[in-house]
Amino acid sequence: MDLLGVLAYAELTAFLKLAEDAGLLAPTLNDRAELSDVAATEYGHFRVLRDKLSSLGVDPEEAMAPFVDAIDAWHAQTRPRDWHEALVKAYVGTGIAGDFYREAARHAEESIRLLVDEVLADESRSEFVVERVRAAIEADPRLSGRLALWARRMVGEALSQGQRLAAIRPELAAMLAGEGGEDLAEIGRLFARLTEQHGKRMAALGLTPGG
Amino acid sequence: MDLLGVLAYAELTAFLKLAEDAGLLAPTLNDRAELSDVAATEYGHFRVLRDKLSSLGVDPEEAMAPFVDAIDAWHAQTRPRDWHEALVKAYVGTGIAGDFYREAARHAEESIRLLVDEVLADESRSEFVVERVRAAIEADPRLSGRLALWARRMVGEALSQGQRLAAIRPELAAMLAGEGGEDLAEIGRLFARLTEQHGKRMAALGLTPGG
Numbered sequence: 001m002d003l004l005g006v007l008a009y010a011e012l013t014a015f016l017k018l019a020e021d022a023g024l025l026a027p028t029l030n031d032r033a034e035l036s037d038v039a040a041t042e043y044g045h046f047r048v049l050r051d052k053l054s055s056l057g058v059d060p061e062e063a064m065a066p067f068v069d070a071i072d073a074w075h076a077q078t079r080p081r082d083w084h085e086a087l088v089k090a091y092v093g094t095g096i097a098g099d100f101y102r103e104a105a106r107h108a109e110e111s112i113r114l115l116v117d118e119v120l121a122d123e124s125r126s127e128f129v130v131e132r133v134r135a136a137i138e139a140d141p142r143l144s145g146r147l148a149l150w151a152r153r154m155v156g157e158a159l160s161q162g163q164r165l166a167a168i169r170p171e172l173a174a175m176l177a178g179e180g181g182e183d184l185a186e187i188g189r190l191f192a193r194l195t196e197q198h199g200k201r202m203a204a205l206g207l208t209p210g211g
Numbered sequence: 212m213d214l215l216g217v218l219a220y221a222e223l224t225a226f227l228k229l230a231e232d233a234g235l236l237a238p239t240l241n242d243r244a245e246l247s248d249v250a251a252t253e254y255g256h257f258r259v260l261r262d263k264l265s266s267l268g269v270d271p272e273e274a275m276a277p278f279v280d281a282i283d284a285w286h287a288q289t290r291p292r293d294w295h296e297a298l299v300k301a302y303v304g305t306g307i308a309g310d311f312y313r314e315a316a317r318h319a320e321e322s323i324r325l326l327v328d329e330v331l332a333d334e335s336r337s338e339f340v341v342e343r344v345r346a347a348i349e350a351d352p353r354l355s356g357r358l359a360l361w362a363r364r365m366v367g368e369a370l371s372q373g374q375r376l377a378a379i380r381p382e383l384a385a386m387l388a389g390e391g392g393e394d395l396a397e398i399g400r401l402f403a404r405l406t407e408q409h410g411k412r413m414a415a416l417g418l419t420p421g422g
Contacts, residue, residue: 019230
């Protein structure tokens, strides 16, 4: 239930923040429309999760409430200052969050796991982000260092908020680490997988993970 | 083309503004989710219109550009100050805009008319708005006068921006008035229809059109 709640609030908030970035930062109407498309897709994910919670007899509000502070804090710490930061956030931020939820879902019951996979699978819409960021870096190579630092900051803030969540919801943390939650090797493998995925996204954008 | 352009920009902007209102003004997470649902539906409408423009070989950006100032000005003049104003705007504002577009589409070619009707038909999601506003007025009858004035202001601003658009895009104005654009009786009937629809929406919310 915690997994569905945190994912639902994350998707609802991603929707609202992406819409805000689209309205405030997009340089052209077509860019605004493209980022709005990513936002609307996140809302579609939220709808699936909310309906699942309701069908289980859970009030979505109650399921989401414990996670409001951590997710709001992450967004407050990662407010993009320009269009390129907004694009990288849409791609890298959404990617990191997706990896966490997918890891947690590995240890959930099958119907939940399939639902989470379904919600997270539909990431094709962010392809336009990759194209725009690569083109921007080609046009101005100095952008690369700044955007790599920006991406690293988002990861750092995600880990920090993740630890905060783990402290208040130990059950959720246990899901991430699996049954052998005490097994340091398992936690090591988890971080290796998260780092690998992040590295792939950075490479896709034409950025090096180290900055 | 003008009709599709103004409608596309109106839907894209409605999406972004409703998302903003949902994030800033909703008193509960479930309320935020409900207004986000209305917003996401507007985005779906935008997607249909943008795809239609693209399939006609028209750049959506170019089609929308002439209408940015008037629609942005309308939103700047009708920024809701609280949750109830946001709800009334979602219902009344969207409704007025829909009436205008439907009137203009009456005189468009059939494929466009059907498309506009399809985009505007899906208004069932705003039913939750009606319920919330009626419940709020029942709980605090003084709200009624303030919200009726607010709705009247939105109509006034819509007419004012509509006139501005008519001045810069006379073809669009001609579509509203039909072939007999010089016919005052026809314009009178148009306004009668718009007023009647607005009155129906006010009654649905439990408000009297006069304030």
